[in-house]
Amino acid sequence: MNERAIVCKGLTKRFGDFIAVNNISFDVDQGEIFGFLGANGAGKTTAMRMLCGLSYPTSGEAAVAGYNVFKQQEAIKRNIGYMSQKFSLYESLTVKENIRFYGGVYGLSDRQLKEKGDELITQLGMENEVKKMVGSLPLGWKQKLAFSVAIIHQPRIVFLDEPTGGVDPVTRRQFWDLIYAAAEKGITIFVTTHYMDEAEYCNRISIMVDGRIDALDTPANLKQQFRATSMDEVFYALARSAKRSAD
Amino acid sequence: METVTLHNISKTYGKGATPALKDVSFSVNKGELFGLIGPDGAGKSTIFRILTTLLLADEGTATVGGLDVVKDYHRIRSSVGYMPGRFSLYQDLTIEENLTFFATLFGTTVAANYELIKDIYRQIAPFKDRRAGKLSGGMKQKLALCCALVHKPEVLFLDEPTTGVDAVSRREFWDMLQQLKQQGITIVVSTPYMDEARRCERIALIQAGSILSIDTPDAIINAYPGQLYALKAAHIPHLLNDVRGFEGVGQCYAAGEYLHMVFRSGSEEHLLAFLEGKGHKDIILKKIKPDIEDCFIRLLTTTHQ
Ligand SMILES: Nc1ncnc2c1ncn2[C@@H]1O[C@H](COP(=O)(O)OP(=O)(O)OP(=O)(O)O)[C@@H](O)[C@H]1O
Ligand SMILES: [Mg+2]
Numbered sequence: 036m037n038e039r040a041i042v043c044k045g046l047t048k049r050f051g052d053f054i055a056v057n058n059i060s061f062d063v064d065q066g067e068i069f070g071f072l073g074a075n076g077a078g079k080t081t082a083m084r085m086l087c088g089l090s091y092p093t094s095g096e097a098a099v100a101g102y103n104v105f106k107q108q109e110a111i112k113r114n115i116g117y118m119s120q121k122f123s124l125y126e127s128l129t130v131k132e133n134i135r136f137y138g139g140v141y142g143l144s145d146r147q148l149k150e151k152g153d154e155l156i157t158q159l160g161m162e163n164e165v166k167k168m169v170g171s172l173p174l175g176w177k178q179k180l181a182f183s184v185a186i187i188h189q190p191r192i193v194f195l196d197e198p199t200g201g202v203d204p205v206t207r208r209q210f211w212d213l214i215y216a217a218a219e220k221g222i223t224i225f226v227t228t229h230y231m232d233e234a235e236y237c238n239r240i241s242i243m244v245d246g247r248i249d250a251l252d253t254p255a256n257l258k259q260q261f262r263a264t265s266m267d268e269v270f271y272a273l274a275r276s277a278k279r280s281a282d
Numbered sequence: 283m284e285t286v287t288l289h290n291i292s293k294t295y296g297k298g299a300t301p302a303l304k305d306v307s308f309s310v311n312k313g314e315l316f317g318l319i320g321p322d323g324a325g326k327s328t329i330f331r332i333l334t335t336l337l338l339a340d341e342g343t344a345t346v347g348g349l350d351v352v353k354d355y356h357r358i359r360s361s362v363g364y365m366p367g368r369f370s371l372y373q374d375l376t377i378e379e380n381l382t383f384f385a386t387l388f389g390t391t392v393a394a395n396y397e398l399i400k401d402i403y404r405q406i407a408p409f410k411d412r413r414a415g416k417l418s419g420g421m422k423q424k425l426a427l428c429c430a431l432v433h434k435p436e437v438l439f440l441d442e443p444t445t446g447v448d449a450v451s452r453r454e455f456w457d458m459l460q461q462l463k464q465q466g467i468t469i470v471v472s473t474p475y476m477d478e479a480r481r482c483e484r485i486a487l488i489q490a491g492s493i494l495s496i497d498t499p500d501a502i503i504n505a506y507p508g509q510l511y512a513l514k515a516a517h518i519p520h521l522l523n524d525v526r527g528f529e530g531v532g533q534c535y536a537a538g539e540y541l542h543m544v545f546r547s548g549s550e551e552h553l554l555a556f557l558e559g560k561g562h563k564d565i566i567l568k569k570i571k572p573d574i575e576d577c578f579i580r581l582l583t584t585t586h587q
Contacts, residue, residue, distance in 0.1 A: 050416075075420025078411075080448040102343050120446075123455045173323025197419065201367070201445035203321040203474050204575050208535050215519045229420075229448050230475075232538035236518075254539070265538070269452060270336050 038065040039194045040223035041086060046095035048081050055081040055247035068214065068224040070234050073243030074274040076268045079092055082243070083194050086225070087117045096166065098192045113141070116185035118195035120200070120227075125142065125179050126170030130161060133169055141188035147221030153185045154193055154227060158213075182213055192223040199228060234266040242273050247275055260261075285468040286310040286333060291296045291342035292326055303339070304491040310470055315463045318472040318480030321582055325491040326472040327367055330441045334364045334472070343452050347436055357402040359394060360388065363435030365426055367442045373415035376427055377406055377465060378412055388433030399428045401458050405451065419446040427455070429463075438462065440471040444478065457483060476575035487575075487581060499574055500587060506580065507574040511550075512540040523559050528553060540566075540574060 041063040048056040056078040063069045073079050073118040075222035084090045086099050100114040105156065111232075117123075124133045138148040153204070157160060159179055169177060178198055186193050201209045211233065218224050234240050234254060241251040250257060250273055255264055261269045287309040294301045303325045305357075309378035310316040318326045331337035333346055344351045346358050371380050381403075385392045402424050406417070423446050430438065456478060458574045459469055471482070478500050479485050481556060487494040487502075495502070511536075515521045522541055527533045532549015534541055545553075550567060557565055572580075 074450060075446075076418040077425070080418060173321070175322040197446060200419075201322075201442055201474055203582075204476060204578055206322055207474075208579075212538060219519075229446065229452075231449055232536075235538040236536060270449050271453075274448065 039063065039100050040065045040067070041225070043068075043086070043097040044095060046082065046085060046097050047093050048085060048090070049093045054246050056085070056092075059243070059246075059248045061241055061248060061251055063192075063223060063225060066221050067217060067239065068218050068226070068237045070237030070239055070240035071225060071227045071243070072229075072270065073227075073278055074236060076276075077243040077247040077277070079243055080196055081152050085179045085225070086117060087194050088112050089117075097219055104148070113188075114191055116188070116190040118178075118181050118185045118193070118198050119194045120196040122177060122181070123182065124169045124177060128169060129166050129168055129220055130156070130172075130180060133201070134181070134187070137184045143188060144207075151187050155187065159183060160272065173206075175202045175210070178202055179210055181212060182210065182217075186217055186222060189220075190222065192225060193217065195224065195226040197227050199230060199233065205232075229243070231265065231267040231270060234270075240241070240266075242270065244273055244277050249276070283312045284309040285314075285345055285348075286316075286344075286470060288329070288333075288344045289342050291329075291332060291333065291339045291344055292342075293325075293337070293339050295495075301491050304343075304354070305334075305342070306488075306491070306493055307342075308486055308493060308496055310468060312468055313463055313466045315469045315471070315481070315483050316458060317479050318470065318483035318488060318579065319476075319479050319485050320472075320488035324488040326488060327441055329488075330364070330366070330439050330472070334362060334439055335359060342420060344419055357524045360433075361436050363430040363433065363438045364440075365430040365440045365443050367445070369424060371414040371426055371429065374413055375391070376411050376413050377417070378410040381428055383433045384429040390433050391431060395432055398423045398434055398462070399431050401454060401461075401560060402451075403428050410532045420448055421452065423447050424451065435467065435472070440469065442472050442474065444473060444475060452478065461521070474571065476530045478572045479578075487578070503572060503574060503576050506577050508544050510570055511543050511545070511574055512537070512566075512568050512570045513543055514540045514564075515557065516564045516565045520560075521557070521562060524557060528556055533580065533583060542570075 039062050043061045046056060046059050060083060062219050071079055079100045085092045085104055086097060088104060088111035092104060099111050102110040133238060135148060182198060199210050214224055239253050241248045261272050263269045289307050291303055291306045292301060293303040295491035311422050322324055332339050332344055335358050347361055351357050351358060381392055404422050406421050414425060427443055444455055463469060473479060484496060484498055486496045525531055525543060530546055530552055532544045532546035554567060
């Protein structure tokens with residue numbers, strides 16, 4: 036458990052004069068469920084894209100699954116899973132075609148693909164949907180499918196950018212069942228959410244304000260530190276101190 | 283006075299598909315804040331599309347502000363505001379340009395109705411020269427809302443307007459909806475957030491294209507049968523697994539820091555003994571009042587089976 040899945044020191048991203056991510060430092064342990072919270076525009080997606088090897092930091096250092104975010108972007112992409120804030124599957128391909136496509140991208144053999152694909156479909160209870168276009172599925176199903184596909188190659192870490200945004204209360208809980216199952220298998224979970232009850236399901240969470248990380252601890256410790264009875268209150272206290280979205 | 287009415291509306295997309303809406307009827311009063319709540323794919327967006335005249339129903343009739351959605355679609359379009367689930371902003375226009383564009387489209391100006399949008403607009407105004415395509419997800423959502431409001435509509439249709447919006451802004455957003463309501467604007471809104479459902483005057487629960495119930499949030503909560511419990515122990519994921527394996531417990535699901543559960547036949551003593559036997563530490567079990575989320579989960583999971 037003490038092996039680090041993510042080591043991040045002074046990570047910074049500028050767009051022109053604007054500092055979207057401002058000198059953030061934190062570590063995530065292998066197998067941990069790490070919640071990455073923050074108000075709109077705080078810099079979560081921008082930070083996550085750097086950690087996923089999708090954009091270069093302006094400065095700072097970070098290693099993800101042991102690979103350097105400047106020099107080893109390709110190795111990072113192979114060793115992680117990523118579910119973007121926008122929907123990440125092909126809407127006009129069927130469920131099965133999507134699984135085959137992504138399995139192929141991640142270098143699974145035909146046999147592995149068949150096994151993994153069948154297992155995944157049974158786990159999701161989507162036996163009757165395999166031939167349907169992904170675009171025709173309800174949002175929650177798409178998200179559960181996208182998650183399962185993002186971990187089809189057993190990555191060490193999976194990055195989830197608001198995976199349950201817009202998902203109903205029942206399906207949201209099924210999604211978290213999938214997260215727990217993946218974490219049990221040792222996959223590190225790095226997840227953003229605006230649902231404060233979901234913050235409680237994480238081992239530790241960080242809260243970003245205006246590009247900085249202003250708090251980082253277990254949900255219980257944060258509530259104690261802010262003398263709050265719920266994560267909602269903690270978030271409220273921190274996010275209200277944001278300057279750059281106010282006038 | 284009824285501002286929005288639906289009579290026996292049915293809709294099926296394409297031959298042989300399962301119906302998206304089945305004989306849906308309800309009405310919304312003038313100045314009411316009315317919520318549409320239901321699981322993904324229940325048919326909420328289809329209702330919005332029919333009421334905003336973008337989609338024709340197969341059967342039934344509907345009116346908005348006394349106008350028929352089929353015959354008077356032109357007049358309806360200019361008197362309602364609509365924020366679709368997927369925003370329809372121009373990605374290569376800036377924040378300010380998008381807003382001005384929507385105002386001009388409806389023959390008004392941003393200045394004329396600035397009061398209406400200022401609480402939300404203020405939050406994105408520092409970036410008004412940034413292109414929509416470069417905004418964060420929640421910032422886009424706020425801009426889309428301003429665009430739907432800028433012509434001061436009589437009826438506002440909001441399809442999951444706060445998806446992707448952070449917890450602080452969601453509260454401010456709902457404060458703003460209360461203000462709009464005070465000005466006599468009728469609001470129909472869908473949301474996956476149950477704390478927001480609580481703030482509606484009435485909510486319609488929809489599942490698989492049919493209305494399950496329409497009532498005030500209080501009435502829905504008061505109708506919750508049986509006793510709900512909150513349960514917690516040192517290791518929540520294992521606790522959830524173990525409780526689900528315990529005969530006497532009916533439903534059990536995560537709810538923030540605690541699990542929520544009901545007994546089917548077992549008792550508190552039995553459950554506690556069982557969990558201690560499984561090695562759980564720091565167990566807390568207490569009776570609690572349900573909230574809307576509990577009611578929603580109960581309704582959906584009991585009708586599923
Ligand atoms: N390519 C870009 N050019 C300029 N500014 C950008 C670019 N990408 C992001 N930004 C800005 O960086 C800030 C952080 O955006 P980011 O998407 O990381 O926020 P977030 O925390 O993910 O927010 P949300 O909760 O709304 O998804 C925002 O002000 C955004 O407009
Ligand atoms: Mg984001």
